Amino acid sequence: MLKLNQQVRIQVDDVFIQYHIFDVNQPVMVTFSPYSEPITEEQISSGKSAWGFELFAKRQLNVVAFNHIGKNNIFESQIFEAFLVDFGKQLTLFPSRIGYGASLGGFAVALYAKTLGLDRALLLMPVSTFNQSIAPWEPKTFSHSRGVGLDASGCTIPLTIIYDPLFVPDKLHKERFASCVKVLTITGVGHRVLRALRDLNMLSSVVLEYREGDINSDNFYQRTRNRRNLSYYFKHIRTVNTGKLTNKRLMIIYRHKLAYHLKNLDVNPKKIITKLKVSLSKKVIRLMKIFRLQPLRN
Template identity: 30%
Template sequence: MNPIKQFGVDVKSKFPVERRLVIGDVYCKYFFFDCSRPLVVAFGNAGTVTSKSNITDDRYSPWGFDISKSLDCNVLAFSCIEDTSWYRGRELHSFIEGISGFLLSFPFRLGYGGSMGGFAVGAFASVLRLDRVLLLTPITTLSASIMPSESGHRKSKSLNWSGGYADGADFNAGGYVVYDNLLRRDTLHAKRYRNLKHLRAPGLGHGLAPRLQAIGMLKRLVTDFINNDVDEVWFRKSARNRRFLPRYYNELLQRKDLLTPRRVAILKRYRRAALAYQGEDAFGDGFVAALREAAVKIEGDNLELSHKLLAGASILRPDGPWIKNKLKEYEKKLAAM
């Protein structure tokens, strides 16, 4: 059956309904159980793309699916397959346009996404008729004509950024954008969301969701967002618990141009204390060595994933010369692809 027709049948059928679809280069999974409950529409980020082996696995769920389902919400989740295609395929666009009217069966439609997924939530917010959105360190667009200052994601910039759904900040729904305001690029993107409330998490970096989860904030933030009851004072106070995360100090130590030698020494001392608090083995030499070994082992088959693994290792060991040189090598190869 045509995916749009199948979706329409499932919305009107006897609940609960859970189904997976492949729409071009995007994997989709949805779960409907109660038309009186909100629908969460989630889009996965570049670090959570779906592998081909997972497409037929009933146990697999894309980013945002499980947490939304656990909070008694209907959920419609999307994830790019194998590669970071940024949800630019025409098949996906047609599917989203085709199901738009069916979504009015739900009383509230909420968008949830981070980074690349945050872009998609904003890009499709209007056609999906979203009431509110929760965006974690979103990238608003890679279109050079819309945002010429965006310097990252070189390979993905070659995608077709003309036509519709190219600007993730062009929508009217309310909600929240959460980001590390010490990161200039993320701040520039966040400033484009003039209709959203801003929640700042300095020092937590671009990979925000797992770090909010590590300090016990993510589930409450999502829950309060769904209930339209986010306590901004709670968020600011709770975000101070980042001082217990070694990654928080690793993020700060990467900004050496803004730090004095004395400040660097203080941050390293605090990082050692945070490592001791969490258990040295969690982010010790063995873990970093495993990331390095894995990156080198698969670089011939998946250079992008090797780069991500080594980038993670560099956060834990920002002064490692081998990691720095290897990252430069990967970046040159990726730029040439």
């Protein structure tokens, strides 16, 4: 049975679970960690919190957080899956159950939504499957694991999905979720939606707003306009649009990129110098190949 009014930390096979139930008359948030946020045995022993736990617990909001232990772990454990069957029944005491996950976490939320009795979920750049035969565009595939047979696209609860439509893998994954009822886009950040929202100081407010009911689209898009202040925005927007941008659009991108670098010259000059050296080295190598020159030898 769920323990109330106390923080609980348990481990089921290769998944770390942390929850705190403050009020059974309020909704419970059920979170799953992204691929980039595995937790280690040492971190668990030292008291590190599961991904997503602190966001809700520090506000005294009911939360159950699932974090994968170690890399190449996609919540595929049969032991963990069996545990969720009973655990999901215990969650029925809450008036509503809301899912939240990013990338791999979005995959897990959608995959186990029915088992956990979730009513709706917010997914950031969710992966629909790691099966290479189904999704050959997905960069992370695990042909050696049971995960190849898992497909989260059959999720039937209402989903709100936030993703970058210019990033092809995420776009194709999003299109596989038939139960998606709302889409919010943040263009030009690639598979960095979670990081971008965090860097824009939007992540917490967006997730909490969803918990309360829905995300205000107008406000969301107004705030994400500040992504031009993110260094990786310029790199990605230029890469995915190679050969497609007009000269006018390119000039706008370069103008904002220059303004960003001028504004941040004093942040890390060593990093800038290193990048310039690497860039110059690449250009020299390219020229040598073109003219078939051999490097000088001592």
